[in-house]
Amino acid sequence: MIKEWFKSGSPWIWLTAGAVTINLVLVAGLLLLIAFRGLGHFWPADIVEYQYEDASGRSTIIGEQVDTSLLPAAQAKAAGHQVLNDAEYLVQFLVKTGNRDILGSDFRWIQQQYIRHKAEPADLISVERREWGNFYGRLKAVKEDGSIIVQGEAALAVAQEKLAAALELHEQIDVLQNKDVGAINYGLERLRLKQRALELKGEWDDAHAQEFAAQKQAYQQKYQEIQVQLAKLNREIKRASLVAVEAGGREVNLPLHRIVKLTQPNAMSGLDKMVEYARNFVTFVSDEPREANTEGGIFPAIFGTVLMVLLMAVVVTPFGVIAAVYLREYAKEGFVTRIIRIAVNNLAGVPSIVYGVFGLGFFVYIIGGNIDRLFFPEAAPAPVFGTPGLLWASLTLALMTLPVVIVATEEGLSRIPKSIREGSLALGATKAETLWRTVLPMASPAIMTGLILAVARAAGEVAPLMLVGVVKLAPTLPLDGNFPFLHLDRKFMHLGFHIYDVGFQSPNVEAARPLVYATSLLLVMVIVGLNMFAITIRNNLREKYRALEN
Known part of the structure; x- marks a missing residue:
């Protein structure tokens, strides 16, 4: 019976099913861990006040309890801690104390045995700042123009109103500085390059000088007007401030212009915390990073990742389809064709960093450098396309994923019945018309499958992008309102590199840890979203041409 069972192949089917199930469980567990750690970052945690007494004396500690661990007694004694009752372990808590400008760090480990009292007073506030991380303490008063206008219990409501007004002013200042002033600087730079180009051609004369001077004068006038508005807004936004008391009793x-958000988490109801949770998530997705990427949002990284993948898809699809059509429909089977197929299959296994080195040498230095010499001599010695940027990153990933599209498209072409080609030719269509109107539409689901696999691989790549265009922090997005609107020469941010930077290059490891999980979750969501979009298109195409296949 056992021999017959093995001969039937059933054990191997069950082993395969078990391996697939284990893999699915592992993947699901990993995603659940990332989701739990990442989504938990946005929940407004309660603030705890500890009365703490150790060898250094009695003190008050205020902050969020973010982790718990067991410290072996031997390590505790080596660190100078007392071990009571010959305990084998000491329970210790990691507290996010914030107030980095006062305490020197955001986090602190405290031992449970030294805690004399623990409470969660409703009047404790959490202040998210643009610099120096969070502040924890108690709100005492609100100032305006250096004078206290309200204090006590009424201070919180007034502080929220003043903060809302300050945030609106900050948005206006941000628009003026980044959009309007940025457009002026961009226009002035284009004028400088045009002038330099005319000088190199020997066409610069008094007429051009007067014309350019008039345009520069117009830009300068706009700039002066913006500076007047900025000065007015800066005076207005700096009028108000808060007086708070930190854990040590210091005022x-x-x-207010350095504050992003002010909350009292301990006084929030469950519904209030859910609303605040949603706001925190939206802010994280739509805001720009701060504090060496350990605070703020990741919108530039999301934007850069999606834009790069879309450009990569636009480039890799036609080249992959053309190569597959040639190999399947036109190339004669022989030594050269076999060598090409082997090369395509081998390219799929080349490490991604090799593509990055190739992209840096070929695309950036050779092609980009020659483009600068031929079309942008006026920009020398500053490079335009002769430096890593969005275009070269997209082309590098397109080259890396090209074998996947070729193989998938060729497999789709091979599954189309020969009778369909012969029927089209019998009706008078040429071979090119048969391919364009009949064969390629029926192979489109396979083409989309190759594109899905390419997107899944390209979106998560980091190593090659570090060489051909991705940076830690990009000052401007590759897409803006300045002509030509899509700036392929600009550097950009990427979710994968952002995870690497925050996780391994951050100066504040504990603060960056939850951002690693949150950003990883966003990267998975972006990849799934792009793939689901492509899968939907593929399924629609498959249903459309299924009748013809039958």
């Missing part, structure tokens, strides 16, 4: 002045 701290917090200017």
Whole structure:
């Protein structure tokens, strides 16, 4: 019976099913871990006040309890801690104390045995700042023009109103500085390059000088007007400030123009925390990073990842389809064709960093450098396309994923019945018309399958992008309102590199840890979203041409 069972192949089917199930469980477990750690970052945690007494004396500690661990007694004694009752382990808590400008760090480990009292007072506030991380303490008063306008219990409501007004002013300042002033600087730079180009051609004369001077004068006038508006807004936004008391009893002045958010988590109801949770998530997705990428949002990284993948798809699809059509429909089977197929299959296994080195040498230095010499001599010695940027990153990933599209498209072409080709030719269509109107539409689901696999691989790549265009922090997006609107020469941010930077290059490891999980979750969501979009298109095409296949 056992021999017959093995001969039937059933054990191997069950082994395969078990291996697939284990893999699915592992993947699901990993995604659940990332989701739990990542989504938990946005929940407004309660603030705890500890009365703490150790060898250094009695003190008050205020902050969020973010982790718990067991410290072996031997390590505790080596660190100078007392071990009571010959305990084998000491329970310790990691507390996010914030107030980095006062305490020197955001986090602190405390031992449970030294805690004399623990409470969660409703009047404790959490202040998210643009610099120096969070502040935890108690709100005492609100100042305006250096004078206290309200204090006590009424201070919180007034502080929220003043903060809302300050945030609106900050948005206006941000638009003026980044959009309007940026457009002026961009226009002035284009004028400088045009002038340099005319000088190199020997066409620069007094007429051009007067014309350019008039345009520069117009830009300068706009700039002066914007500076007047900025000065007015800066005076207005700096009028108000908060007076808060930190854990040690020291009064701290917090200017409102440096504050992003003010909350009292301990006083929030469950519904309030859910609303605040949604706001935090939206802010994380739509805001720009701060504090060496350990605070703020990741919108530039999401934008750069999606834009790069779309450009890669636009490039890799036609080249992959053309190569597959040639190999399947036109190339004669022989030594050369076999060598090409082997090369295509081998290219799929080349490490991604090799593609990055190739992209840097070939695309950036050779092609980009020659483009600069031929079309942008006026920009020398500053490179335009002779430096890593969005275009070269997209082309590098397109080259890396090209074998996947070729193989998938060729497999789709091979499954189309020969009778369909013969029927089209019998009706008078040429071979090119048969391919374009009949064969390629029926192979489109396979083409989309190749594109899905290419997107899944390209979106998560980091190593080659570090060489051909991705940076830690990009000052401007590759897409803006300045002509030509899509700037393929600009560097950009990427979710995968952002994870690497925050996880391994951050100066504040504990603060960056939850951002690693949150950003990883966003990267998975972006990849799934792009793939689902492509899968939907593929399924529609498959249903459309299924009748013809039958």
